[in-house]
Amino acid sequence: xxxxxxxxxxxxxxxxxxxxxxxxxxALAWARDxxxxxxxxxxxxxxxxxxxxxxxxxxxxxxxxxxAGIPGVQALGATMWVQGTEDESEEDxxxxxxxxxxxxxxxxxxxxxxxxxxxxxxxxxxxxxEDSEDEWLEKIFSDGAKLPGLDLVRLGYDPxxxxxxxxxxxxxxxxxxxxxxxxxxxxLIDELFEDLSLLRESTESAxxxxxxxxxxxxxxxxxxxxxxxxxxxxxxxxxxxxATEFAAPSCVAQELALKLVLDQVEALESMLPNMAxxxxxxxxxxxxxxxxxxxxxxxxxxxxxxxxxxxxxxLGIADxxxxxxxxxxxxxxxxxxxxxxx
Numbered sequence: 001x002x003x004x005x006x007x008x009x010x011x012x013x014x015x016x017x018x019x020x021x022x023x024x025x026x027a028l029a030w031a032r033d034x035x036x037x038x039x040x041x042x043x044x045x046x047x048x049x050x051x052x053x054x055x056x057x058x059x060x061x062x063x064x065x066x067x068a069g070i071p072g073v074q075a076l077g078a079t080m081w082v083q084g085t086e087d088e089s090e091e092d093x094x095x096x097x098x099x100x101x102x103x104x105x106x107x108x109x110x111x112x113x114x115x116x117x118x119x120x121x122x123x124x125x126x127x128x129x130e131d132s133e134d135e136w137l138e139k140i141f142s143d144g145a146k147l148p149g150l151d152l153v154r155l156g157y158d159p160x161x162x163x164x165x166x167x168x169x170x171x172x173x174x175x176x177x178x179x180x181x182x183x184x185x186x187x188l189i190d191e192l193f194e195d196l197s198l199l200r201e202s203t204e205s206a207x208x209x210x211x212x213x214x215x216x217x218x219x220x221x222x223x224x225x226x227x228x229x230x231x232x233x234x235x236x237x238x239x240x241x242x243a244t245e246f247a248a249p250s251c252v253a254q255e256l257a258l259k260l261v262l263d264q265v266e267a268l269e270s271m272l273p274n275m276a277x278x279x280x281x282x283x284x285x286x287x288x289x290x291x292x293x294x295x296x297x298x299x300x301x302x303x304x305x306x307x308x309x310x311x312x313x314x315l316g317i318a319d320x321x322x323x324x325x326x327x328x329x330x331x332x333x334x335x336x337x338x339x340x341x342x
Contacts, residue, residue: 011066015082020053021135027056028138032172042171050142054082133272137176140268140275144179149244152178154288156278173278177265177285180275184264185239188257192235196228211260216298219322230326230338231257237335248291250332253325255295262286291329294320 027049035042049056064075157174161167188211195209206223207213235257249255262285269275298320328334
């Protein structure tokens, strides 16, 4: 009788990725189906898919299945990796170095913030790229893993939902929203740096800025370089909180920064109609991410003067004077650079 023994099977398979986006899309679908109810597991799988088609393939392929249907032999272990060709690596590096910016919504063009890559939804000659929107949606979805401090429960996911289909839908929508918030946040920071540069050239350029101009117009005359530096500081701190453990904005200025982020998400949603966020995502996010929406009063012309109203304290309304925008709320902390009144 032949005795049991071990051997090593060497297999080298040459591949051509004819549609990397399709591989990643399939991997995303597989991840959603196989992650179960563990949002952290799904986030890790989504992050791996976002690393590229090769990483997505590594998740999909189980090398031990090569001998799974053959009697008399079983896989004891397996090692697998994907190695790209030198030419393909150079092409990837060239693509990663491509610089582009977000154009007007009417142009229906979308690009990754701070030159992480490029990906127009419509070509320069007006012809739509059928694959590009799907590729962007995959990237945005996977980028949700970059904000682990923003709990998916606060974005509409209910892990106690008894209907598995509804629970899965909530998980997808919340993960997509978190990815969109990440994209919107990075875009905001890029544009704030550009705004600061513009204001340093001319203090009268506030109306020409991309994001500072979206702050309450009542105080537009005060939006100079120093203000922009302070606002950028609390905006950067907002990102740190979203990436670690976000509770609520630390001050009025950070509330406004978060508002600009959500505004960016709305713009992104209009450019990517298939993003499939929850229908009431904005109201839900405002309910869970803010303690109150007092800062919205600054945008209402009818409420001009509300900042100095003696009734504010009795009504529980925050101090909305410009001088208090960087004052930390009770129990919160603000970066000392922004809080420095000098």
